[in-house]
Amino acid sequence: MNKYSYKKIKKKTKEVKIGGLGVGGGNPVRIKGMLKSSLQDKDNVIREARRLEREGAEAIRVAVEKRGNAKIARILKKNISVPLAADVHFDYRLALDSIESGFDQIRLNPLNIYRKKEVREVVKELKKSGISLRVGINSGGFKKDFPDAESIAKEMVKIAADYLNIIEKEGFFDIMVSLKTSSIDSTFIANKEFRRHFDYPLHLGVTATGPFLEGIVKSSLGVGMMLSSGAGDIIRISLTGPSWQEIRIARYLLQSLGLRSFSPEVISCPTCSRCNVDLPGIVDKLRKELSRLDNTSLPGKIAVMGCVVNGPGEAYQADIGLAFGKKRAAIFKKDKIVGWTDENNALRDLIDEIGRMSWK
Ligand code: SF4
Structure with a gap:
């Protein structure tokens, strides 16, 4: 296997639905979130699910760990409108409970639910x-070690293929597949190899990526590499952190790769000694202001730059932007300065200018 071949895979995946959400086929790459609250604390579960929906989760996964857990689907369905996926391990009866309780997708793990009779029973109900x-x-x-990334990837693809064989014999094909490891190498090889042979949609993710910054880097690199090579239909970012951050990172990742547009994209400079304002604070305020406006009438890219020396030039691809100078700020469109404003009113004037124009 050629580990990092970026030759695009052209074969199209089939469309599979999670409730009303189309995944694969001609659909955009979707974002899946995961509930992290204890299912015992219903108020927290509802609060977290609503937040995930607001942030842009298009499907939400729930760990159905023991009998009785699946009933949470009924409560969630009254409070959010995104489809729900039940994450089931070890006991196939949890899958049957989840189907009965109204989940829109069931996840089975071939490494712990593998008896053919049990798999067939779940598939019959699905x-x-x-x-x-x-x-x-x-x-x-896995209960054994593998010598290298290729071996583990090969084993994962083989297990998936054998499992699919059992399911397909039942005449069931509404399937998506995920092959995750905590290493970018083996996850990348496994997904790419699977994609070469099957047209089922791929749910992408790198698992156990670690705390905040490490997790963001590893997830973005791993998922980004796979998406760039043409594999992937729905993504889940895994962080040791709040679930809403996973959704936000997934959106930024898809937007950065040009696969989705959650307009507008904010471009801001890293700042240097030329910058005399609290640029991170200004960018934060801008994001809050933008979240209150109608996305459909906003420009695609808005820049906030720390100085007029390099600002407009560095952000030439932005539709509109601000570049701060001594006590004042320039408003620019593309790389041309179109007006000046006082430093303290700059953000307000930028928002007003955005509102005055038609961007679509
Ligand atoms: S835009 Fe200006 S302040 Fe920002 S990094 Fe570039 S030179 Fe520094």
């Missing part, structure tokens, strides 16, 4: 209810 399945293999479930 078929009856029109619910899709994710076959999710996570390297954390």
